Amino acid sequence: PAPPACPHGAGAAGAPPAPELFTWEFATDPYPAYAWLREHSPVHRTALPSGVEAWLVTRYGDARQALADARLSKNPAHHAGSAAAKGKTGIPGERKAELMTHLLNIDPPDHTRLRRLVSKAFTPRRVAEFAPRVQELTDRLIDGFIEEGKADLIHDFAFPLPIYAICDLLGVPREDQDDFRDWAGMMIRHGGGPRGGVARSVKKMRGYLAELIHRKRENPGDDLISGLIKASDHGEHLTENEAAAMAFILLFAGFETTVNLIGNGTYALLRHPEQRAGLEASLAAGESALLATGIEELLRFDGPVELATWRYATEALTLGGQEIAAGDPVLVVLAAADRDPERFADPDALDLSRSDNQHLGYGHGIHYCLGAPLARLEGQAAVATLLRRLPGLRLAAEPADLRWRGGLIMRGLRTLPVEFEPG
Numbered sequence: 001p002a003p004p005a006c007p008h009g010a011g012a013a014g015a016p017p018a019p020e021l022f023t024w025e026f027a028t029d030p031y032p033a034y035a036w037l038r039e040h041s042p043v044h045r046t047a048l049p050s051g052v053e054a055w056l057v058t059r060y061g062d063a064r065q066a067l068a069d070a071r072l073s074k075n076p077a078h079h080a081g082s083a084a085a086k087g088k089t090g091i092p093g094e095r096k097a098e099l100m101t102h103l104l105n106i107d108p109p110d111h112t113r114l115r116r117l118v119s120k121a122f123t124p125r126r127v128a129e130f131a132p133r134v135q136e137l138t139d140r141l142i143d144g145f146i147e148e149g150k151a152d153l154i155h156d157f158a159f160p161l162p163i164y165a166i167c168d169l170l171g172v173p174r175e176d177q178d179d180f181r182d183w184a185g186m187m188i189r190h191g192g193g194p195r196g197g198v199a200r201s202v203k204k205m206r207g208y209l210a211e212l213i214h215r216k217r218e219n220p221g222d223d224l225i226s227g228l229i230k231a232s233d234h235g236e237h238l239t240e241n242e243a244a245a246m247a248f249i250l251l252f253a254g255f256e257t258t259v260n261l262i263g264n265g266t267y268a269l270l271r272h273p274e275q276r277a278g279l280e281a282s283l284a285a286g287e288s289a290l291l292a293t294g295i296e297e298l299l300r301f302d303g304p305v306e307l308a309t310w311r312y313a314t315e316a317l318t319l320g321g322q323e324i325a326a327g328d329p330v331l332v333v334l335a336a337a338d339r340d341p342e343r344f345a346d347p348d349a350l351d352l353s354r355s356d357n358q359h360l361g362y363g364h365g366i367h368y369c370l371g372a373p374l375a376r377l378e379g380q381a382a383v384a385t386l387l388r389r390l391p392g393l394r395l396a397a398e399p400a401d402l403r404w405r406g407g408l409i410m411r412g413l414r415t416l417p418v419e420f421e422p423g
């Protein structure tokens with residue numbers, strides 16, 4: 001697509017010209033463009049590749065404020081160009097369905113009620129109890145390629161791990177999980193727009209989940225779907241539609257994000273040998289502290305969610321000195337905020353031991369990532385096990401030859417070819 005015009009991108013006198021956004025180079029390395037925006041046009045109006053005009057918020061302070069501002073709604077009905085834009089903001093193929101009433105599309109008080117209900121079922125304790133299963137899955141996937149001495153860590157590892165993990169947690173029987181893997185694969189391949197295959201996959205997933213919820217209501221188990229059905233608050237329960245939308249958003253929000261945490265994170269480690277050696281030494285000594293701060297740092301350094309999901313101004317407001325009109329879409333650029341030198345010392349350096357690290361990789365405010373404990377569990381298990389079991393792990397491609405997906409919200413690699421000493 002032709003590069004979008006940047007009418008407000010003139011910047012200060014003498015500043016270098018505004019960078020082109022959403023190009024090939026930008027998808028590969030957006031950070032120089034974000035540095036320019038933070039400095040010269042921190043709340044920046046631009047045309048997105050879809051043609052929709054939106055504000056990009058790139059400074060840490062403004063980003064945090066925007067994420068917590070109740071005047072910025074998640075409900076697409078607040079978009080001034082609502083009818084025109086509707087198909088471009090939601091999950092592909094899902095927009096006409098009941099599944100739209102999920103956490104990332106609603107505001108309080110509905111959001112408060114649904115989030116409280118789901119939090120009763122999706123507890124940190126449930127996630128902690130799931131740790132042995134995540135380790136088993138991680139090992140099983142590595143067993144699948146360890147003898148070959150090479151792998152594509154996206155296709156063979158980062159992609160299947162979260163989908164099997166979430167299916168297990170939800171209570172999708174093992175024999176059906178490969179269907180989910182196929183549907184999810186369709187969605188991640190065509191994640192940018194509503195095409196036939198995606199719509200069909202979403203429809204199949206929706207049908208399957210509705211039926212599963214029905215079965216679990218009759219015959220509950222110890223899984224998250226049964227927990228969602230049972231959860232009650234002041235006598236209120238989730239309806240079957242709400243439970244289906246919730247299961248769907250857990251799958252959808254927890255899948256590609258985690259693929260990219262593992263992919264981007266491993267890639268960053270492979271490109272920073274000293275940091276990686278420090279982590280390996282710490283793991284070999286049986287310590288876990290550097291792994292924990294390290295996963296947070298990998299999220300800050302090159303996180304999976306480049307832009308937070310859409311927000312719309314419900315009234316005119318001022319953000320970072322910029323007037324925003326009612327109905328305007330506002331996109332908070334988490335990847336730019338997390339490299340803001342005003343907030344992070346030496347922000348372009350990867351420092352796995354960084355302790356002052358209030359990054360925005362999981363968002364902030366009432367929509368803060370509900371799955372963060374699960375993502376941390378998966379990220380830590382994945383990185384630690386790859387380093388432990390694959391000695392000599394190295395990139396088997398030139399960084400310049402790697403391809404990034406270039407979607408608007410997510411940032412992630414298409415493939416991550418590696419070599420190692422066969423086990």
Ligand code: HEM
Pocket residue numbers: 067103104115166249250251253254255257258261299303304305308309310334360361362363364366367368369370371372374375
């Ligand atoms: C929300 C990031 C993994 C479930 C969010 C948001 C971010 C985020 C930035 C806020 C979006 C916004 O405010 O517009 C991530 C990252 C992950 C990850 C970086 C992996 C590394 C997961 C997992 C799950 C999950 C594993 C569940 C299984 C959710 C849900 C929300 C959410 C349900 C919506 C919460 C709400 O609106 O109240 N996530 N996420 N996420 N995430 Fe995650």
